[in-house]
Amino acid sequence: xxxxxxxxxxxxLSEEAFLTINCTYTATGYPSxxxxxxxxxxxxxxxxxxxxxxxxxxxKGFEATYRKETTSFHLEKGSVQVxxxxxxxxxxxxxxxxxxxxxxxxRLLVRP
Amino acid sequence: DGGITQSPKYLFRKEGQNVTLSCxxxxxxxxxxxxxxxxxxxxxxxxxxxxxxxxxxxxIAEGYSVSREKKESFPLTVTSAQKNPTAFYLCASxxxxxxxxxxxxxxxxx
Numbered sequence: 734x735x736x737x738x739x740x741x742x743x744x745x746l747s748e749e750a751f752l753t754i755n756c757t758y759t760a761t762g763y764p765s766x767x768x769x770x771x772x773x774x775x776x777x778x779x780x781x782x783x784x785x786x787x788x789x790x791x792x793k794g795f796e797a798t799y800r801k802e803t804t805s806f807h808l809e810k811g812s813v814q815v816x817x818x819x820x821x822x823x824x825x826x827x828x829x830x831x832x833x834x835x836x837x838x839x840r841l842l843v844r845p
Numbered sequence: 846d847g848g849i850t851q852s853p854k855y856l857f858r859k860e861g862q863n864v865t866l867s868c869x870x871x872x873x874x875x876x877x878x879x880x881x882x883x884x885x886x887x888x889x890x891x892x893x894x895x896x897x898x899x900x901x902x903x904x905i906a907e908g909y910s911v912s913r914e915k916k917e918s919f920p921l922t923v924t925s926a927q928k929n930p931t932a933f934y935l936c937a938s939x940x941x942x943x944x945x946x947x948x949x950x951x952x953x954x955x
Contacts (some may be wrong), residue, residue: 754923774951784942
């Protein structure tokens with residue numbers, strides 16, 4: 734079945750460091766791919782998405798490129814801030830059922 | 846303001862009691878979902894509904910029930926049959942393929 738694998742956290746960085754959170758997927762067909770962010774005690778917010786191969790999603794300085802050849806959708810940011818500290822979830826859409834398959838989440842902690 | 850509301854934010858229940866969590870959306874979305882999140886874990890799908898008066902079981906439906914009588918509302922009942930109901934519950938609605946989430950309800954069984 735379809736699945737999403739994320740790198741385990743926590744990821745601890747200093748402010749202004751470069752961020753990469755790895756995400757790979759297994760899917761039949763051509764799913765859409767997403768990154769969601771969750772701040773403590775809150776629901777998930779859509780960070781960015783890509784709906785077809787080679788698409789690049791971007792938002793708030795974060796980017797991810799849909800790589801079909803490597804089945805990956807890695808999240809990157811050039812310079813993180815303390816306010817980026819949160820849990821990040823990679824997800825893929827599953828066919829016509831409108832269901833999303835989530836990775837287990839990666840906690841990011843940015844120190845001043 | 847368009848969005849998804851969940852109430853209450855915190856809920857306490859005694860063992861053996863049923864409890865209903867509310868989820869309302871004014872985004873005019875057809876599809877709605879309920880997820881459970883345990884500490885340090887990802888999201889697990891409980892139930893989902895793609896249209897009014899229809900819903901399907903997700904991966905962990907045992908001990909839960911739902912209804913979808915109105916497009917805007919998708920309440921979740923946690924029954925006494927749910928063995929370990931203490932968790933954070935998230936509701937979402939979908940403008941395919943994107944899902945939008947509510948703020949969540951934290952349920953604690955005493």
